[in-house]
Amino acid sequence: PRAHDLPALAFHPEMGWGIAESWVNSSALRLLTANGPVEVVWSADLTLWQVEIPDATRLSAGQRAIDVFWAAIMRRKSMIIDATVATIVINLIALVTSIYSMQVYDRVIPRAGFDTLFVLTGGMVFALLVDMMIRNTRAMMIDREAGAIDGEVSEYFYARMQAVRLDARPRSIGTMAAQLRGTDQVRSMLSSASLFVLADLPFALLFMAVIAWLGGVVAFVPLIAFPVALVLAGLMARFIKADTAAAQVTGNRKNGQLVEALDAAETIKANLGGWHMLANWNRLVDEVHGHDLKVKRWSTQSSSGFSLIQQLAYVGVVCTGAYQVAQGHMTMGAVIACSILSGRVNGPLVASLPNLIVQWGYARSSLAALDGILKMPSDQPEDCQMIRKSSIRGELKLQGVKFTHGSNRQGMDVPAIAISPGERIGIIGPVGSGKSTLLKLLAGLYAPQEGHILLDGVDIRQLAEEDLRRQVCYFPQDYRLITGSLRDNLTLGLPRPDDEALLEAAGKTGLLDLIKNHPSGLDLPIAEGGSGLSGGQRVQVGLTRLLLAKPRLLLLDEPTANLDQESELRVLQALLQAIGPDCALVFVTHKMQLVSLVQRLMVVAGGRIVADGPTKDVLDKLRPAPAKPAQAGAKVPVATVKEVGHV
Numbered sequence: 001p002r003a004h005d006l007p008a009l010a011f012h013p014e015m016g017w018g019i020a021e022s023w024v025n026s027s028a029l030r031l032l033t034a035n036g037p038v039e040v041v042w043s044a045d046l047t048l049w050q051v052e053i054p055d056a057t058r059l060s061a062g063q064r065a066i067d068v069f070w071a072a073i074m075r076r077k078s079m080i081i082d083a084t085v086a087t088i089v090i091n092l093i094a095l096v097t098s099i100y101s102m103q104v105y106d107r108v109i110p111r112a113g114f115d116t117l118f119v120l121t122g123g124m125v126f127a128l129l130v131d132m133m134i135r136n137t138r139a140m141m142i143d144r145e146a147g148a149i150d151g152e153v154s155e156y157f158y159a160r161m162q163a164v165r166l167d168a169r170p171r172s173i174g175t176m177a178a179q180l181r182g183t184d185q186v187r188s189m190l191s192s193a194s195l196f197v198l199a200d201l202p203f204a205l206l207f208m209a210v211i212a213w214l215g216g217v218v219a220f221v222p223l224i225a226f227p228v229a230l231v232l233a234g235l236m237a238r239f240i241k242a243d244t245a246a247a248q249v250t251g252n253r254k255n256g257q258l259v260e261a262l263d264a265a266e267t268i269k270a271n272l273g274g275w276h277m278l279a280n281w282n283r284l285v286d287e288v289h290g291h292d293l294k295v296k297r298w299s300t301q302s303s304s305g306f307s308l309i310q311q312l313a314y315v316g317v318v319c320t321g322a323y324q325v326a327q328g329h330m331t332m333g334a335v336i337a338c339s340i341l342s343g344r345v346n347g348p349l350v351a352s353l354p355n356l357i358v359q360w361g362y363a364r365s366s367l368a369a370l371d372g373i374l375k376m377p378s379d380q381p382e383d384c385q386m387i388r389k390s391s392i393r394g395e396l397k398l399q400g401v402k403f404t405h406g407s408n409r410q411g412m413d414v415p416a417i418a419i420s421p422g423e424r425i426g427i428i429g430p431v432g433s434g435k436s437t438l439l440k441l442l443a444g445l446y447a448p449q450e451g452h453i454l455l456d457g458v459d460i461r462q463l464a465e466e467d468l469r470r471q472v473c474y475f476p477q478d479y480r481l482i483t484g485s486l487r488d489n490l491t492l493g494l495p496r497p498d499d500e501a502l503l504e505a506a507g508k509t510g511l512l513d514l515i516k517n518h519p520s521g522l523d524l525p526i527a528e529g530g531s532g533l534s535g536g537q538r539v540q541v542g543l544t545r546l547l548l549a550k551p552r553l554l555l556l557d558e559p560t561a562n563l564d565q566e567s568e569l570r571v572l573q574a575l576l577q578a579i580g581p582d583c584a585l586v587f588v589t590h591k592m593q594l595v596s597l598v599q600r601l602m603v604v605a606g607g608r609i610v611a612d613g614p615t616k617d618v619l620d621k622l623r624p625a626p627a628k629p630a631q632a633g634a635k636v637p638v639a640t641v642k643e644v645g646h647v
Contacts, residue, residue, distance in 0.1 A: 001048055009049040012040060020048055065370035068156055069186060072149045079145045086138040091203040093131045094344050095210065098337040100124045102214070105333030150187040157183055157370060163378040167405065167446040178255035179373055182248075182366025189356075189363040207341045211317075214334040215324055221316035222345045229309050229346060233353045236302040237361065240295050244361035247291035248369065254284040263529075295358060303354045310346045317342045377447070379465055386464040392456050392471050394421040394552040394584045396442060401451035403441060412437050412607045414451075421552070424576075425586045426595050426615070429604035435588045436477060438604060439555050442586065443474035455553075469493065473551040477558050479542035481530030486515070487522040489530075490545050497548055505547040508574035510567050511540040535562035543571055547578045554579055556587035560594070572597060595619070 001008065003023055010020040010031055018033040028039050029046070040046060073080070100120055108117045161180055170176050204226060212219035261268065261277050268277055321335035330338075380386070396419040404411030412434050419425065419442075427435050440446045441453060444460040453460045460468065470493075481489045490502055502522060506512040514537055518524045530538040539562050546554065554575070560568040576597070579585060585598075595601060601618040603611035611618050 005048075005050065009051050011047045013045050015040070020046075063374065065157075065186075065367045065374060068153055068370075069149070072152045076145050076149070079141060083138055083142060086134045087203075089134055090131055090138075091206070091344075093127050095207070095341070096127055097124065098210075098340040098344075101340060102331070102333035102337035105336050106331045107333075146187060150183065153187070154183050157373065160373060160378070163380055164373070164376045165379055165445075165447055166440065167403075168377045173256070173259060176373070177259065178252035179369040181255075182369045185359075185366040186363045186370075189359040204345045207345050211338045211341050211345075215317075215321055215330050215338045218317055218320045218324060218330070218335075218338050221313055221320055222342045225309050225313035225316070225346055229306055229353065232302060232305055232309070233357055236298055236354070237357045240298050240358065240361045241364070243291045243294040243298075244358070245365045245368070247288055247295065248362060248365035250284060250287045250291060252369070254281070254288060257281055257284060295361065299354050299358050302357070306353060310343075313342055313346045314339060387458055387462050388464050389456070389458070389467050389471075392467075392552050394471075394582070395419070395456050396553065396584070397454040398441070399452045399454065401441060401448045401453060403437065403446060403448045405437070410607050412441065412448075414438070414441075414609060417609070417612075419553075419584055419586065421582050421584055423584045423586075423600055424598040425584070425600045425602065426598035427586065427588045427602045427604060428590070428592075428595065433604045434607040435604050436557050437607075438609075439474065439557050439586065439588055443472055443555050444468055445474060470549070471551050472553045473546055473549050473555065475542055475546060475554075475556045475559050477561065479530075479538050481526050481533070481538055481541060483528050484526055485520075485522070486524040486526055486541065489526055489541055490522070490548065492545065494545070494548055501548065502544075505544045505578075506540075508547060508578065509540045509544045509571050511537070511544050514540070536564070536567065539563060540567075540571070543575065547574065550579075552583055554583060554585045554587075556585070558588055558590065560589075560591075568594075 001020075006020055006022050006029075008020045010018050010029075012018065012031065012033075015031065015033050015035075015038065018031045021030045021032055021037070024030050024039050028041050031038050031040050103120060104117065107113060108120070157180055161176065208219050208222050208226070211222060257277070257280060261281075268274055317339050318335065321330065321338055324330040325332060325335060396417075398414050398417040400416070401414045402411065427438065429435050437446065441448060444453065444455075444463075447461060455463065455468070455472070482492065487502070490506075491497065499522065503512060503515070506515055514533075515521050515524070526533070530541070533541070539559065543559060560571060563571060572594070576585070587594075587598075589595070595615060598615055600613065601611070601615040602609055603618060603622070611621060
């Protein structure tokens with residue numbers, strides 16, 4: 001290999017797998033193995049592979065959704081070339097069909113040349129069989145590649161959706177899911193049989209040239225009809241643009257309402273909200289149907305118009321051809337051939353235009369929705385190599401941090417905070433004061449509009465996400481589980497620990513009772529969101545995973561809100577023992593009895609830290625001042641009670 005081909009994946013018969021880093025001299029390579037770096041002499045026994053790992057979330061500046069699809073298509077140039085060759089052969093066979101008809105009418109019928117007829121017909125049947133096989137092969141080839149394109153594009157947009165910063169996501173998750181589903185509409189249009197007809201467009205000019213060669217002025221009929229059909233198609237696309245976009249937006253809202261109704265079914269039922277949700281659903285359905293009806297009306301009218309153009313073109317060719325035959329400028333067979341070719345000019349393409357235009361209208365709206373996802377800020381900055389840190393000390397600093405949710409006037413304003421390794425910090429404050437937001441800023445889940453959050457002196461936004469999430473663990477208020485097994489949820493994002501480690505951690509949080517009492521044990525099936533488990537059991541699963549993760553900085557948002565007092569004390573004591581003295585612990589709580597577990601206490605109110613210091617000092621400041629005793633001789637007011645009669 002040449003110098004710029006390295007590094008590369010390598011396999012040596014004696015040393016096993018490794019990475020060929022660089023050439024040491026003209027005959028030896030530096031090989032990184034599990035036992036450390038070694039130098040090996042280049043030989044035929046050493047096998048090298050170049051591995052390319054695409055970054056599915058990386059986005060170049062200004063890239064649009066259509067660019068993603070186009071790039072996926074361009075990676076399959078060989079398929080495009082094959083499909084183009086197949087299209088050329090299919091159109092040439094269509095041209096041969098018209099010539100066959102002309103020969104039969106001009107030479108076979110007048111002379112009763114049935115031997116010639118048999119030869120021509122045999123050749124034509126063979127050509128039609130070839131045409132059928134080529135069409136089927138082209139369709140299967142396009143379908144296969146369309147599926148591969150869909151897989152690539154879906155992976156890209158799904159990864160981009162996951163990479164969107166939490167503070168930048170839309171409020172409606174269902175709407176965002178519907179936007180992501182727009183890839184199906186674009187793929188459907190790309191793999192549609194109607195789109196294949198566009199490849200026949202250049203051949204329309206060839207067919208009109210052949211008509212001019214056979215019939216002279218007869219060519220003016222398709223020459224006029226074809227542009228008229230294209231103009232009508234352009235007008236239709238313009239008319240339905242607004243309605244397809246509106247139908248797409250309303251459909252996304254409808255999908256969002258459906259997801260919300262299913263997710264909040266318990267709340268809706270408990271509060272008699274079914275009729276309210278049903279009324280909103282019906283309004284959205286009516287809106288979608290209203291916009292779809294307008295699109296269908298335009299589609300029906302355009303289909304009728306295109307059909308009329310096809311029929312008028314056929315009549316025009318026959319009528320003009322009759323005059324030409326009468327004047328001796330063309331034969332009867334030439335008229336038949338021109339009518340067949342005219343049908344090829346105005347037939348498949350014009351007949352498919354209404355459906356193709358409607359598909360493109362919805363696909364264009366889907367592309368606009370996908371563009372919206374690409375414009376959302378990502379956890380991975382563009383064109384930036386992230387800093388890798390295999391280990392951190394856990395020293396966290398906030399400097400001039402300001403953060404606001406959307407258009408909210410009140411946000412977080414934190415001039416400075418410093419968290420040292422091994423600190424135990426509690427955060428208290430009234431509801432809606434910004435405690436959870438502060439915790440998410442510390443975890444790097446939210447990005448401040450101003451200021452910096454430094455972890456070991458490095459801006460947290462510059463750290464590689466996998467390193468940051470491995471060593472800084474955040475536990476949300478509402479811990480949700482993913483579909484799969486209990487084992488999958490316990491080891492999510494972690495190197496697979498053995499069952500002994502899982503059971504040991506589960507014993508510390510109380511989850512072991514659930515594992516022992518269920519016949520499936522660690523393979524207990526978990527439904528979406530953890531449905532089927534109690535809130536306390538979901539918390540136990542999350543806390544057990546934290547024990548397995550062994551982070552350097554632990555951020556907990558009311559971790560024991562769903563646990564009873566006994567389980568609460570057991571879990572917190574297990575956490576404090578497991579994390580070790582060098583791991584910093586920051587947790588939000590409303591329970592004052594838990595404050596005794598921390599040495600430092602912060603009080604958050606109105607998006608600001610109004611108190612920060614040793615726990616005892618902060619609690620002393622929060623206690624109300626004792627009432628002053630009454631002076632000697634002063635009159636003490638006595639409350640009077642009046643009896644109120646009952647009715």
